[in-house]
Amino acid sequence: MSKVSIVRCGSYDPGEVRRAVASAVAPLGGMRAFVRPGARVLLKPNLLIPAAPERAITTHPAVVEAVIGLVREAGGEPFIADSPGGPLHNRLGMAALFRHSGLSEVARRTGVRLRAEPDSIQVPTPGGQLLKRLDLLASWREADVVVSLPKLKTHNLTLISGALKNPFGLVPGLAKPGYHAKLADIDQFCDMLLDVVACVRPVLTIMDGVLAMEGDGPSTGGLPRALGLILASPDPTALDAVVCRVIGVDPGGLALFRAAERRGWWPVDIALEGVPLEEAAARNFRLPAARRAARPVRGKRWVSRFMTRALTPRPVPRRDRCTACGDCARMCPRDAIAVAGPAAVVDDERCIRCYCCHEICPEAAVGLRFSPLGRLLRLAGLM
Ligand code: SF4
Numbered sequence: 001m002s003k004v005s006i007v008r009c010g011s012y013d014p015g016e017v018r019r020a021v022a023s024a025v026a027p028l029g030g031m032r033a034f035v036r037p038g039a040r041v042l043l044k045p046n047l048l049i050p051a052a053p054e055r056a057i058t059t060h061p062a063v064v065e066a067v068i069g070l071v072r073e074a075g076g077e078p079f080i081a082d083s084p085g086g087p088l089h090n091r092l093g094m095a096a097l098f099r100h101s102g103l104s105e106v107a108r109r110t111g112v113r114l115r116a117e118p119d120s121i122q123v124p125t126p127g128g129q130l131l132k133r134l135d136l137l138a139s140w141r142e143a144d145v146v147v148s149l150p151k152l153k154t155h156n157l158t159l160i161s162g163a164l165k166n167p168f169g170l171v172p173g174l175a176k177p178g179y180h181a182k183l184a185d186i187d188q189f190c191d192m193l194l195d196v197v198a199c200v201r202p203v204l205t206i207m208d209g210v211l212a213m214e215g216d217g218p219s220t221g222g223l224p225r226a227l228g229l230i231l232a233s234p235d236p237t238a239l240d241a242v243v244c245r246v247i248g249v250d251p252g253g254l255a256l257f258r259a260a261e262r263r264g265w266w267p268v269d270i271a272l273e274g275v276p277l278e279e280a281a282a283r284n285f286r287l288p289a290a291r292r293a294a295r296p297v298r299g300k301r302w303v304s305r306f307m308t309r310a311l312t313p314r315p316v317p318r319r320d321r322c323t324a325c326g327d328c329a330r331m332c333p334r335d336a337i338a339v340a341g342p343a344a345v346v347d348d349e350r351c352i353r354c355y356c357c358h359e360i361c362p363e364a365a366v367g368l369r370f371s372p373l374g375r376l377l378r379l380a381g382l383m
């Protein structure tokens with residue numbers, strides 16, 4: 001039986017967040033159940049790109065600060081580490097990330113260490129079903145335990161970006177698109193995400209769903225949506241399953257949960273604590289346009305390729321917004337983007353619809369465009 005707790009938190013007022021986070025962790029045994037005195041605790045927020053907290057792209061600093069307090073009360077020594085999307089993974093990029101996300105301010109107030117070193121290590125993945133070795137931030141090895149702090153967001157590739165996806169952030173910047181390139185199939189990609197979870201082994205996940213993200217998440221294409229929730233669980237699969245229920249999605253339809261089922265993590269019995277699911281449920285929560293994870297296309301290779309292209313939107317940089325910064329081209333795992341003129345251009349033949357470009361673009365300039373067949377099916381409400 002996996003426990004998941006849901007607590008109401010109506011704002012990012014520091015006192016309210018502290019109480020909500022403590023209430024979410026209390027029924028799980030409190031922070032002392034996960035952090036022993038003297039333990040070095042890696043706090044892993046979602047810091048995808050440098051963005052202000054009100055854009056709902058990154059874990060809110062008030063949630064991170066509340067967890068720092070709880071870890072210290074339990075006698076642990078917290079530090080913060082994450083790696084953003086590809087080209088930002090350097091000291092300058094990390095400094096911008098910490099500054100914009102509000103964590104520099106948290107570090108100033110609390111004295112917590114922000115780990116900006118881009119050093120990486122290769123580690124074996126015991127029990128890994130797809131990967132035998134994994135690239136991770138070197139600071140992961142210094143931790144006795146990891147506490148994962150995801151943001152509740154939609155995701156154009158995996159449909160949700162939450163507890164099961166957050167540990168992937170510890171894979172260093174430009175190594176991430178490498179995994180996308182090697183694992184273009186959504187089921188394989190999700191198997192890899194779960195190998196990362198099994199390797200990183202977060203002992204506890206505390207999710208920021210106060211201001212969540214709906215629509216074309218997880219980055220500048222998504223829209224903030226106030227849900228007023230903090231969720232927590234030691235079991236990231238159970239936590240994401242509850243998130244699915246909150247946003248009106250059947251977890252069984254997602255590639256993430258098919259992958260979890262293949263390794264015996266799903267289905268699980270869930271004991272809910274706190275706010276009942278029917279009260280936490282969000283009405284008319286907007287899902288991402290692409291939803292590849294919910295709609296894998298199977299069959300012969302050419303059929304699968306044709307249908308994937310017909311049913312999933314292709315990335316199209318908007319000339320009116322693109323500043324030709326080149327971040328998307330550096331992130332693209334298939335070298336499918338050229339920035340030779342005033343705006344980026346995507347070679348659709350090479351594109352594998354991973355949406356890394358959509359995720360990384362600081363200008364929200366990468367639009368998603370369906371084929372005529374896709375538009376027709378959407379108009380008819382068939383997808
Ligand atoms: S689409 Fe976005 S990331 Fe790519 S070059 Fe233009 S502004 Fe930069």
Ligand code: SF4
Nearest residue numbers: 332351352354355357
């Ligand atoms: S163009 Fe965008 S969606 Fe296509 S492979 Fe490159 S990063 Fe992925």
